[in-house]
Amino acid sequence: MLKLRRLRIEKFRGVAPGTELRFSDGLNVLLGQNGTGKTTLLELISMVVRSDFSSLVREEFSIEYELTVPGEATVLVAISNKEDTSLPETKPRTAFGLPEHWHPAADITIEESSSGRRHHVRYDSDLGLIIGDGHPTGRARELSCLQAGFLWLYxxxxxxxxxxxxxxKVRRARTARRFDESLELFTWLVGSGDARGILLVHRDETLIAEAEAHVIGVPQALSRRLAERYERPRSDYTFQHADFAFLTTIKETMRFDAAELRVDITERQPWGEDHEMVTFGNFVFRFWWEGGEFITHTRLSYGQKRLLTFFYYLACNDDIVIADELVNGLHHHWITACVEAIGARQAFLTSQNPLLLDYVPITSPEQVHHSFVLCRGERRGGRPAWTWTNMSHEDAAEFFAAYEVGVEHVSEILQSRGLW
Structure with missing residues (x-):
């Protein structure tokens, strides 16, 4: 499974230069008052794990980070974007639309776990991609290191x-966006318009490939089951909760007796001589009680809508979870279900609600040091600024000693020591 082990920030918005964070392989919780940059940090983490800095194409930044696939390799990435203000604004010169006076750069090292061998890749906005110590390849000049998917394409x-x-492994994390604190992803999931998923189908109606969907993706089980049932004349398909583990989990957690998901084929387009591109969406979730009465997703409560979206999100993201204010609208039994469902995934979470903190596993001072990130706000040069740090080793040791006593809740220990 892919893990983000380290993030160093030399320049990024109002963050203190030289900020370096290390993360645990399990749950990581960002602590801080409103306005201390917790959501901004989650968004940056999402850019890192998705290999997508396209939103920063006209913004100066410089960061380093370390991704690892345990037992296989570690990937070290240094990436930046700088503006040369001595040059006038010109027309875009690349397919990516990068202006002449912006200069993104990336330095990537892949280190094999077993042998220690290193493979080096460098991107320069003028030269393009350079493999190892060789000369510029002339390839991938149009694929900026800020563009979505640059890392796994390189x-x-x-x-x-x-x-x-x-x-x-890196490509699999492309849908690890921030699970928002309200209903933004829910609205996208059940809304009309953008494609929820795309299948490439041969003329004999066999699945060739699935293209990535927008925003948070599509569970592989859904794409595969839809491909199995695909018939060219049909425009809609209905699946029962027994077809998908995530739908069964939603049904059982909300205590319904049955659930189903309807999916529409929204568009078909020819793809070459022997294939067609099939777009699907218009999701409708239905839930039944004993006796036959049912409701659709539109009648779910706020908390139920968030729960539905979160379990769908987990089904799309096998390695990394990024969730803002996860416990909003959730009963503590549902919080337990969400944390248990995260399982072995690496998670980055925020919460102003103390309930979540009591579900964070506490195993050692070192684990505490890596699992809690303290976010604080200040002013530098008359402007808002942020300081992000891991909990100090001293505070982590003191916290762990208090936790072992077993008298105070995690949230109480953090508050009494000024850590939250």
Whole structure:
């Protein structure tokens, strides 16, 4: 499973230069008052794990980070974007639309776990992609290191077995967006308009491939089951809760007797001579009680809508979870279900509600040091600024000693020591 182990910030918005954070492989909780940059940090983490800095194409930044696939390789990335104000604004020169006076750069090292061998990739906005110590390849000049998916696409250029293997792990995290604190993702999930998923189907109606969906993706089980049932004349398909583990979990957690998901085929387009591109969406979730009465997702409560979206989100993201104010609208039994469902995934969470904190596993002072990130706000040069740090080793040891006594809740220990 892919893990984000380290993030160093030299320049990014109002963050203190030289900020370096280390993360645990399990639950990581960002603590701080409103306005201390917790959501901004979650968004930055999402950019890192999704290999997508396209939202920063006209913004100066410089960061380093370390991704690892345990037992296979570690990927070290240094990436930046700088503005040369001595040059006038010109027309975009690349397919990516990067202006002449912005200069993104990236330096990537893939280190094999077993042998220690290193493979090096560098991107320069003028030269393009450079593999190892060689000359510019002339390839991928149009694929900026800020563009979505740059990291796993660059790995294909390395053409080494470890790079190809890690490529698949990194690519799998492309849908690890921030699970928002309200209903933004729910509205996207059940809304009309953008495609929820795309299938490439051969003329004999067999699935060739699935394209990535917008925003948070589509569970593989849904794409595969839809491909199995696909018939060219049909425009809608209905699946029962027994078809998908995530739908069964939603049904059982909300205590309904049955659930189903209807999916519409919204568009078909020819793709070459023998294929067609099939777009699907217009999701409708239905839930039944004993006796036959049912409701659709539109009649769910606020908390039920968030729960539905979160379990769908988990089904799309096998490795990394990024959730803002996860416990909003959730009963503590549902919080337990959510934390248990995260399982072995690495998670980055925020919460102003103390309930979540009591579900964070506490095993050692070192684990506490890595699991809690303290976010604080201040002013520098008359402007708002943020300081993000791991909990100090001293505070982590003191926290762990108090936790072992078993008298105070996690939230109480943090508050009494000024850590939250």
């Amino acid at each position: 790995m294909l250029e390395v053409a080494e077995p470890v790079a190809i293997s890690v490529h698949h």
